[in-house]
Amino acid sequence: MRGATPASLHAEAVAGSRRALARLLSDVEDGRASPMDFDTPGVAGRSLAITGPPGVGKSCLIDHMLRAWAGEGRRTALLAVDPSSSLSGGALLGDRIRLTSPDEPDLADRIYVRSIATRRATGSVPTVLGDLVRTLHLCGWEQVLIETVGAGQSEVRCAAVADRIVLIEGPARGDAVQAEKAGLLELADLVLVNKSDLDGASRHAAELRDALSLDAGRPPEVRLVSAKTKEGLEEALALLNDLPERPGSSRARARERLANAVERHLTGHDDYESMLADIASGRRSVEEVMEVLWRG
Amino acid sequence: MDRVLRIVVAKPGLDGHDRGAKVVARALRDAGHEVIYTGLRRTPKQIVDAVRDEDARFLGLSSLSGAHGHLFPTICALLREEGLGDVVVFGGGIIPDDDHADLHAAGVRAIFGPGTPTGDINAFVLDAADREEAGVGAAGGWVWQGA
Known part of the structure; x- marks a missing residue:
């Protein structure tokens, strides 16, 4: 199967082969294939980025989403993005550890989880991510979640690939001014403050609402949820x-x-x-380099 | 290192100690590979599903409970059944010498016990990546002979 054409892998993936789907995604990720190779006009899909600082419970909330949607019969794929080490280029991808929904036999057919490393090249991940989402849509996975750690420019751009962005926050995350600075708050279509069972969650939600109310236009809703007790979960999923x-x-x-x-x-x-x-050694100015790189 | 391999590191069975698996995962990451760690107490089917969905080239299995003689061959057979015969399987943990031959026969291409320098595991991965005979579905019983 390695070496199969993108079109034949696509056909097999549409017919239900997870192995073909996985290999096709690798080919797209590595630049050996593009969704343009097998694009079918009219195929639509929906993508949702789930983002937020480390430790707020993104994976646990996503597990609930996968369980709920797969339970309704909707095929849902998760692209879990983790950073590559800037030293070695390698990555440790551990998002699967907290997911239990893909292990449930009656849901497994409708849940696909794929770990994605940001790799070394700046700016390449969000572009590839867009292609991976489109590939999944074209293979019959109409609903795609993108999980990213919400810190840094690259993650903001990963989230920007999705049709909608949900920012996950947790209690006692420092003052809201800090949150205000985050680029993601400006993009989020919904904010969920997780761990509502813990002290400080409702206060943090209030601070976020306060900060967002200064926004021109309609600010996103801020909701309290608890992945642990499931408080507010059903409403949030709706x-x-x-x-x-x-x-x-x-x-x-x-x-x-x-x-x-x-x-x-x-x-x-x-x-x-x-x-x-050349810039570092003073041989050329930034402006001169821009001339070369932009024209060339 | 230009070559990035996707490697699943998994703990089948019921033992709850994964320091070794994490050290191996970390070493492979530091060698430039993309390592997917599945967490503790996975069933053979869960592990094979993860290998398939993640399009991994390698699967590293760690066991300290003594159940390797049952679990490792079960996983190898399931990989072949699922058409994942090109995946390379290696093992580690507490595996008595007397059990190595049976595991090799089942398709486990290398077994790394306590004290193995992580460089050996990296060398194995690079060597096996280019060998058709290293896949769990390949006949011939190829076993890594060391760096």
Whole structure:
């Protein structure tokens, strides 16, 4: 099966082969295939980014989402994005540990989980991620979740790939001003404050609402949930089913996508490394390098 | 290292000690690979499903409970059944020398006990990645002979 064409892998994946789907996604991830190779006009899908700081319970909430949606008969795929080590380029991908829904025999057919490393190249992940989402849609997985650690520019851009963004927060996460600075708060279509069973969750939710109320336009809803006690969970899942786009967020997402395309163009240039060396040694100015990289 | 391999590290069975598995996962990550760790107490089917969905080239199994003689061959057979015969399986943990031959015969291509330098595991992975005969579905009984 290694070496099979994208079109034949796609056909097998549509027919239900998980192995073909997994290999097709690898080919897309490694640049050996593109969804353009097997795109079918008219195939639609929905993608939802679940993002937030480490430790707020993203994986546990996602487990509930997978269980609920697969239980309703909807095929749901999860792309779990984890950072690659900047030193070795390797990655330790541990998102599966907290997921129990894919182990349930009557749900397993409708849940697909794939771990994605951010890899070394700046700017390449969000672009590839968009292709992976499209590939899943084209293979019959109409609903795709993207899990990212909500810290850093690359993660903001990963989230910007999705149609809607849900920001997960936890209790006692410092003052809301800190949250205000985060680019994700500006893009989020919904904010869920998890661990409502713990002290400080409702206070943090109030702080977030406060910070968001300064926003022009309609701020996203801030809801309290608990992945542990399931308090507020059903209501939150119902909201996700038909989440309205926050006014202005499509513009913010478009900006992130454009910025990513620009960055990818620059970092993908053959002379990128040598130009960096030239700037560092003072041989060329940033402006001169831009001339070369942008025109060339 | 330009070559990035996708490797699942898994703990089948009921023992709850995964320091060894985590050290191996970390060493493989530091060698530049993408390592998917499944967590504790996985069933053979859960492990094979993860290998399939993650499109992994390698599967590392760790067992300290003494159940390796049952679990490792079961997983190897399931991989072959699922059409994943090109996946390379290696094992580690507390595996008595007397059990090595049976595990090798089942398709486990290398067994790493306590005290193994992590460099050996990295060398094995790079060596086996280019060998068709290293897949769990390949006949011939190839076993890694060391660096």
